[in-house]
Amino acid sequence: MSDISRESTGIEGLDRVLGGGLLERQNALVRGPPGAGKTVFGLHFLAAAGDGEESLYINFGEPTEYVKRTADHFDLNSDSLHFLELAPTAEQFTEEEMYTLFSSADVEQPSLINEVRDTVEELQPDRVLIDPITEFRFLTADEHQFRSQIMGLIDFLRGKGATVLMTSQVASDLSDTDLRFLTDVIIDLDRTPDAWSIDVTKFRGPSVKRGPHGYEVTDDGVEVWPRLVPTQEPVDFEPGTVSSGVPELDQLLSGGLQRGTVTFFSGPTGAGKTTTSLQFVKEAASRGNQSLILSFEESKRTMLQRSEALNIGLSHMLDEGTVEIVEARPDEYTIDQVTNMIETAVTEDDVGVVLLDGFQGFKQNLRGFGDEDPVDYLSSIGRYLREMGVTTMVTNEVHQITGEFRVTEEAMSNVADNIVFLRHLEYQGSIDKVIGVLKMRTSDFEDTLRRLDFTEYGISVGEPLTELSGILTGTPTFDTSKQPRTDGS
Incomplete structure (x- = not known):
């Protein structure tokens, strides 16, 4: 024909x-x-x-x-x-x-x-x-x-x-x-x-x-x-990982995020989902990989200010053309506009990393879903990007600050190949953050939790918190039997 x-x-x-x-x-x-x-x-x-x-x-x-x-x-x-x-x-x-x-x-x-x-x-x-x-x-x-x-x-x-x-x-x-x-x-x-x-x-x-x-x-x-339709024949791409540039975080993920996978960063507000995912964008950009960020909840200006405060440096990447940020304001875009934007970025601009920042904003800010479930659209986006060899990240907010552990508040965990969760915890009168990995389909991963800090020098990930238990409840207890021994035995 x-x-x-x-x-x-x-x-x-x-x-x-x-x-x-x-x-x-x-x-x-x-x-x-x-x-x-x-x-x-x-x-x-x-x-x-x-x-x-x-x-x-x-x-x-x-x-x-x-x-x-x-x-x-x-x-x-x-x-x-x-x-x-x-x-x-x-x-x-x-x-x-x-x-x-x-x-x-x-x-x-x-x-x-x-x-x-x-x-x-x-x-x-x-x-x-x-x-x-x-x-x-x-x-x-x-x-x-x-x-x-x-x-x-x-x-x-x-x-x-x-x-x-x-x-x-x-x-x-x-x-x-x-x-x-x-x-x-x-x-x-x-x-x-x-x-x-x-x-x-x-x-x-x-x-x-x-x-x-x-x-x-x-x-x-x-x-x-045009509506995004996942390809019938996935493209051939070189396997590999996208590193975070933070050794301890990469250890949690057995080296980083596998290319051609979809990763959810899930946690309550303020836990650091966006910042942690931006760290992967930064590292990918430093290695010459084109990245697209679609922000559904916060402004481009706020994202840039945050990145500068935490030594991530998105502004520099924008100037070099290795990163593009699209601010999807409420009611400004339809779902088909967004998916067309993604398809164009992948096929014409050779984008290899896509960050969808804010699933709640994705389903609330976009028009054109009609009677269809936004999760179905997200699934189609993930399937398409997976088949094109693109490393995809999605930030998803859960509303519980502490208490019963939940990864997502939507029936969508099956969309993700990898799930990285971030939590607040209260310990000895202070509020800390922890990060862990719940799921990785393509490789093994570390099954411990680590302390997560954000400083003016960037992201800091600590050693495994083996002495604490009950972290996922938000109110951990200290287990003295797991303390490192100091008597040499």
Whole structure:
């Protein structure tokens, strides 16, 4: 199928969903409610015409001047774009003209058909947009006449070598079922208060990426973010570990985090989850590995200030271009935007380390989950990054400061290959922190707990706390039988 000629839709993300664009001479139907952006989709398609190609906009809806202003607004107008307005104008709203345009007695509508045929014959367009095709229904006598004329129009345009895009208004009182049977491609647009989605529900040809996918109409036009789908064939990558640069911490992990694994740093607020994971980012960056940090709960400024205070030095890494920080503010991004950002970073920027900082913020700040579980999305992200050989870290907060030990408050521990937990403990009137490893799928690990400190010189990890028991309850006791002996025996 690699030699099939493709026609770009003019929307990079939609082309990726379609596997490269529409097939040459296909006809596609873009369906959606009012305000979903159907006309802008069509204008992108027409503006993507290549050198020497011509595009034709057959307009049954808004006045041409309005459409031209829309095209200018999105910078989608060009000398190769031509308009054929078949919508009634103000001047045509006389009794005589109304009869000519709309009377069902004139079943064949020869003036309209001749106008379309003559324009196509003269222009020989490579791309045609009919917007909206559903208006054509009102210019025919009945459903049979409508279907016959649509089929004739599509066949005529295909015979002239044109690739055709049609728009259809989705409404409860206006069915377009017949159109869906007649077209090669169906692209459904949907709008909810939470997000906008696009789904290719029919495609005669090679398979397309399953959806729904996220999209938005911005001042720059239409942007589509294909849903992240884990690869069927994992890439080959060299095994290895990502060190923390702290020998005692690496000892806990039998050398560090294995490449191509997902690690959860789990613990209550203030335990040091983000700082500890940043230590791995720092070490990876110092060895030339590209890293991406997605911060879902705290600002980029706060993260940089913290890193400077603890001698991690993120600012220097940002200046060198080895680390990128994206601050995902509440309601600013959809889940598909974030996953597309991750996929682009891995495939185009050669990112080898990804930190998702703040799972609670991930599920609360992002839009577009709909009825789907955020854990399922996190699982897909983890599976994709694992298959691409990327070392992934996720920080996850549990609300208990002390007391009964819990690793996560979501049913998601199965997403992680490794679980590193951090805890507060109260001992002899002071609050300390400890770190330990609960799980590592790919290697052995040290099954002890160690004291964890954060100083102006960086992260400090102590020796195993063998003399303390009950640490995971948050109220440990001192076991004198395990004290190091001082009598030489």
